[in-house]
Amino acid sequence: MAPERQKIMAKIKTSLSHLFFAHGENDIFVTPSGQSGMSDKKVILLDVSSLLRTGIQGLLAEHGYQTAAQFLTIEAMHSALPELHADLIIMEHLQQSPEVFSHLVQIRKAYPAIKVLILSSSSSDFHIQLSRRAGASGYINKNSSLDKIINTVNTITTGGYCYGSELWQHHARYPRDASLLLSLSHIDICILRYISAGYSNQIIASLLNMNNKKVSAYKQRIMAKFNMTRLAELVDLAKRNYLY
Template identity: 35%
Template sequence: MITVVIAEDHQALIDGIKLSLKMEKDIRVVGEANDGEMLIELVQDKRPDVVITDIRMPKCDGICATKAIKAAFPQIKVIAFSMFDQPEAIQQMKEAGASGYIMKNSSLDKVIKAIRTVALNGTFFDDNSFETNRSTKDNIILSSREKEILRLIGEGKSSQDIADHLCISKNTVDSHRKNILKKMSIYGKTDLIRFAVERKYDF
């Protein structure tokens, strides 16, 4: 039996994965965490075979949590779990000791394959998805102002905060936000914020 702990700050996503994995006779979810500190404590208590962790989480991100987990329990396998492909972040997860990386929009079959692969001391990096998404995004050109606004969104600033910081109107900021959403094919405020936080590696 492969025991798994999932760390993700969106509970609905955890619930979906848990429900899907219930059908697998050789995999059992033994714990869940919504932030990095909780994940480290849970791993100390449950000692799972595999940890699936979001790269971006409150309190302690997936990179720091992975370093702590691998330092204390080198036998535990860690899979990075991300909404967006981030070469720098993925590289840092590898250096921290992660054995795999999958995108959050991956199929259940891919998630299961990743779990089983790393549990057998293999590695599983979603290279095909990564290369496809990365090449597509490399062709997207943001203006210097859009990049600046995206960076400020990633720092947690509101549209009004950004407007005050850049000495422009809030309407102008909102217009730039809409353009970024359209260029990146992102469809909601929450996803834009998460994207901005993860894309900070590119600035």
């Protein structure tokens, strides 16, 4: 490897060192036969972390991909898409608005040629199922190795899909979480997020423009659906599914 290339790779690994832990996995890759990663593909990055975006941009450049744009919010990205002519979106859904997956559905319908890879801190089966339903071609965890990330990008840009095998561990441990969370309303999910954040009924009521009694009723209904008797159980449910 040439000295200049070594410097580039060292910089990439330094940028990502606080976010990724290299380890081997057995992953699910489905790619049309005879195809491999292509260069000159345009990629959009969506993540609130500038460190992550910088690291991923460097990794992509090392493998011939062009970063067309970077965004902090899915709303800003959605409105800019007509001018970008991108091939792939790499995005984190956490720390976005509650409507992030609704935006993703709209994007996939309006721009079916643009593939989507979710690169997330969450391994929640709930988020994996939401991503599948929204049309994402892949979902991998930020703990993945650099090789795995670029292999996944290559797979998706050549028409395949990849959902990392480690993601199924959450489903194996909490098999009912995803189906029950998917049965909740948008308001239910918002309340779960606020409960996980430690907000009182009064604050939640103010945020959602409802009275305290109604918030309490929502809490009781959610707990009954999950067969829970203690608020601590509800908080644990929200936290293990990254609802905060």
